[in-house]
Amino acid sequence: xxxxxQDPGPFNVPExxxxxxxxxxxxxxxxSFFWYRQDCRKEPKLLMSVYSSGNEDxxxxxxxxxxxxxxxxxxxDSKLSDSATYLCVVSAGAGSYQLTFGxxxxxxxxx
Amino acid sequence: xxxxxxxxxxxxxxxxxxxxxRCVPISNHLYFYWYRxxxxxxxxxxxxxxxxxxxxxxxxxxxxxSVERPDGSNFTLKIRSTKLEDSxxxxxxxxxxxxxxxxxxxxxxxxxxxx
Numbered sequence: 001x002x003x004x005x006q007d008p009g010p011f012n013v014p015e016x017x018x019x020x021x022x023x024x025x026x027x028x029x030x031x032s033f034f035w036y037r038q039d040c041r042k043e044p045k046l047l048m049s050v051y052s053s054g055n056e057d058x059x060x061x062x063x064x065x066x067x068x069x070x071x072x073x074x075x076x077d078s079k080l081s082d083s084a085t086y087l088c089v090v091s092a093g094a095g096s097y098q099l100t101f102g103x104x105x106x107x108x109x110x111x
Numbered sequence: 112x113x114x115x116x117x118x119x120x121x122x123x124x125x126x127x128x129x130x131x132x133r134c135v136p137i138s139n140h141l142y143f144y145w146y147r148x149x150x151x152x153x154x155x156x157x158x159x160x161x162x163x164x165x166x167x168x169x170x171x172x173x174x175x176x177s178v179e180r181p182d183g184s185n186f187t188l189k190i191r192s193t194k195l196e197d198s199x200x201x202x203x204x205x206x207x208x209x210x211x212x213x214x215x216x217x218x219x220x221x222x223x224x225x226x
Contacts, residue, residue, distance in 0.1 A: 041222075102154070
């Protein structure tokens with residue numbers, strides 16, 4: 001069974017804090033990796049793709065370790081607007097683009 | 112910015128009734144998907160569709176479900192005889208056929224409530 005496991009959370013952090021999310025995946029054939037965010041009762045929205053070399057987008061940094069099958073997301077200088085559930089998502093691989101979602105980690109940024 | 116749209120936003124139906132959920136994918140995308148999310152649970156893949164046929168489906172996508180692209184813009188999910196456990200958010204997603212990206216973009220979802 002192909003699974004994506006995430007920190008259960010919730011994470012409650014003050015504004016300005018740095019917060020890290022971790023994720024592991026079981027399917028070694030997975031080729032594509034993403035972090036999505038989901039606000040309450042809304043659709044998942046792409047935050048960033050994750051590459052083996054690591055990538056950064058403003059306050060967000062994502063890392064991928066294929067050997068350990070581990071993905072991380074770091075958010076620096078947290079804003080109130082960062083409050084959401086963060087979903088670790090991987091593709092099925094082997095020519096399949098079916099996405100497997102983690103259950104998500106809820107982040108609450110507190111004033 | 113182009114986006115995936117879905118209608119209706121909320122559908123209430125009686126158990127045993129048929130429902131059709133509608134999606135308009137991003138116009139130049141060629142791959143289409145349905146996912147569902149039961150309240151409090153993770154997003155789950157249902158089916159993918161390309162070139163007017165199903166390319167993959169999950170074990171959830173049984174004979175009660177069907178998908179169709181009846182014209183050049185709409186992509187529909189039909190549930191023939193709804194069950195209580197079909198109550199969920201149903202998300203449509205689409206993906207462009209470009210080597211440079213395999214990102215799926217999600218619509219706002221249809222909340223299906225089966226009574």
